[in-house]
Every structure is written in C-alpha cells, then in structure tokens.
Amino acid sequence: MLPVAISVDPPDISRNLANKSGYTFPILSDPDAAVIRRYHILHPAGGPDEHDIARPAEFLVDSSKTVRWTNFTEDLRVRARADEMLAAAHQLR
Amino acid sequence: MSVPDSAQLRKNTLPLWGLLLALCAIACNAGFFLSIPLQGGIAWLSLLFAVVALILVAFGLWRAYGQPHIYGGKSKSLVLALIALLPIALSTYGFVQMRKLPSAAAAPQVGQKAPDFTLPDTSAKPVSLDQLLAPPSPGSAAPKAVLLIFYRGYW
Numbered sequence: 001m002l003p004v005a006i007s008v009d010p011p012d013i014s015r016n017l018a019n020k021s022g023y024t025f026p027i028l029s030d031p032d033a034a035v036i037r038r039y040h041i042l043h044p045a046g047g048p049d050e051h052d053i054a055r056p057a058e059f060l061v062d063s064s065k066t067v068r069w070t071n072f073t074e075d076l077r078v079r080a081r082a083d084e085m086l087a088a089a090h091q092l093r
Numbered sequence: 094m095s096v097p098d099s100a101q102l103r104k105n106t107l108p109l110w111g112l113l114l115a116l117c118a119i120a121c122n123a124g125f126f127l128s129i130p131l132q133g134g135i136a137w138l139s140l141l142f143a144v145v146a147l148i149l150v151a152f153g154l155w156r157a158y159g160q161p162h163i164y165g166g167k168s169k170s171l172v173l174a175l176i177a178l179l180p181i182a183l184s185t186y187g188f189v190q191m192r193k194l195p196s197a198a199a200a201p202q203v204g205q206k207a208p209d210f211t212l213p214d215t216s217a218k219p220v221s222l223d224q225l226l227a228p229p230s231p232g233s234a235a236p237k238a239v240l241l242i243f244y245r246g247y248w
Contacts, residue, residue, distance in 0.1 A: 002236035006212065006223055007246030015215035026220060028212035035210040037244060040199035047131040047247055054243040055194050062238045063226050072197035076245075077125040077187075078132040085240055092238055 001060070001089035008033055008053050030054075041072070055071070060088050068092055102165035107153030108173035111146045115177040118142035118184035124248060150181075159217045167178045207241070 004023045007014070014027040030078035036042050036054040047053040058080050060069035071080040105199070125132060134198045145151035156163070157170035201207055211221040 001238045001240055002225060003240045003242060005242045005244060007244045009246040011213050011215050012219045013246075016216055026225065027215050027216075028220060030212050035208070035212060037241065038208045038210065039201060039241075041195075041197050041243055043195050044100070046195075046245065049211065050174075053245050053247070055197060056196055056245060057200060057208060057241075057243040058243040059201060059243075060238055061226075061241060063235060065207050065209075065222065065226070067147070067201045067203050067205050067207050069204055070197075070200070070240065074192055074194065075133065075136045075196065076191040077122070078136060080242075081128050081132075082128070089238055089240065 001086075001090075003085075004028060004034065006030055006054070008036070008047065008051065056084065060085070060092070062092055105153055105156050105166050105170055106163040107149045108170045109153075109175065111148075111150035111153060112173050112177040112180075114142050114146035114149065115180040115184070118146060119180045121184075122187070129209055136191070139184050140188045143181045143188075146177060147181050150177050180211060 004026045005014075005023070005025065007027075007029070008031050009017070009029060010031055011029045014029055015034040017023065018027055028088075032037050033042055033052045033054065039057070039059070041055050041057040045052060056073050056079060058069075058071040059067050059084065063093065064070050069091075071084070073079055077086050118139045121135050121142065124135040154169050154174050157165075157167045162169065207222065209222050211219050214220045222239070225239045226235060
C-alpha cells in the first residue's frame, strides 16, 4: 500500500515538510483545490486568509481505482491512526 | 435575628469539584496527542466534563448566594467559579471549533470509483492516479492500493 498525501500546499512547501519529517511517500500539491473539489471534500475558507483547503479525508483505492475504505473525521483533533489505515490495507486481497 | 455562626454553616464543595472537572475537560485533550483508540469518545468526554463542571459551579453559586443560611464561603465560591469558567469556556469553544467541518457526504464512497487526477509532486513533476497505481520501476511490483490522505496543509 502506497500512502499519498494531498493538500493545497505548493510543491516547495511540501518538499520542506518531506525533508524536515523524512517522508519518502509522494506528497502532491493541489493549490487550486481542483482535485479536492472533485473529491467533494472542500473546506471553503478553511485555511488562513479565507483560503479554500481540504477537509481531512482518507481514501483507500485499490488497483481497479475502486474506493475500498474511507475515513472522514468529524473533529479536527480526531485523525485516522496509522494502525487503522494499515489494517484497512491489509484486508485487501 | 441572630447571624448564624460560621462554624454551623455547611461546606460548599461544589465550586471546587466544578473547577476540578473543568480542568479534566482540558486534560482530556492530551489524549489526542497520544494516538490512542476511541479518540472520538475523548472529544465527547471533554464536553461532558465541561457541562457537568458548569452545572456544579452554577449549583455551588446558587448554594452560596441563595442559601447563605446553610452554606458558607460566598466569595470563595465566586472565585472558584470564575477560575472554572475559563477552562469550561475553552474546552467548549474548542469542541465547537474543531468540529466546524463541511460534510463529506458527497465524497466517493466505498465501492465507487476514485476520480482520476494529475497533480505535481514535491519536484513539481506531474503524477497521475494511474502512475501511482503502476509499478514504481520496471520489474517491481505495483502497489496493492494507494491511500489518498487529504490534509489541510499550511504546515
């Protein structure tokens, strides 16, 4: 299972984050929130200066591009834990 | 009419219990950093502590000011109540603010197809969903799945 992080941060900001935190998985940039809109998880004016950002959301997508598991938190303090996401991935056959 | 001897007045411990519960409501937030299960429950537990704290403080004030012939410690109750109001307000405000999230009801659900996309990676190189699902290099195994993690950004 390949984790892929997506946010409105531009590539250089994401590169800093990856370098600082040692992330080696892909981090993609959606500055205009076009894909975030396509996935219907836009948080209008949710960022600083009324910027449109993504609400936190996780989708496990299999090789046929079918969604197999999702997580949409109702509380910013409550996020999907690594073991939950790994368990969902392990259940894929 | 005789003024009641303060020694005969009962102790009003409710404001103190209210303050302690209000601090518990704040302390609950430590649970979010510990990555423990049932975090959704912690959010509600924190709110419950805050609500019960408010009730205890209000009831304690009513005892002190409404029944001064039974309970003593008017000013002490007031001070404790004022101190308790800060953590009560903070945890309640936090609960409301942290849940101001738009619904994800229209998002792709389990069993539906994930919309295609092509987005730049950290080197500004465009990457598509198909590429992510393909073998990273010729001869290597394709990932069984990709986990798309949308996050708020501005880190």
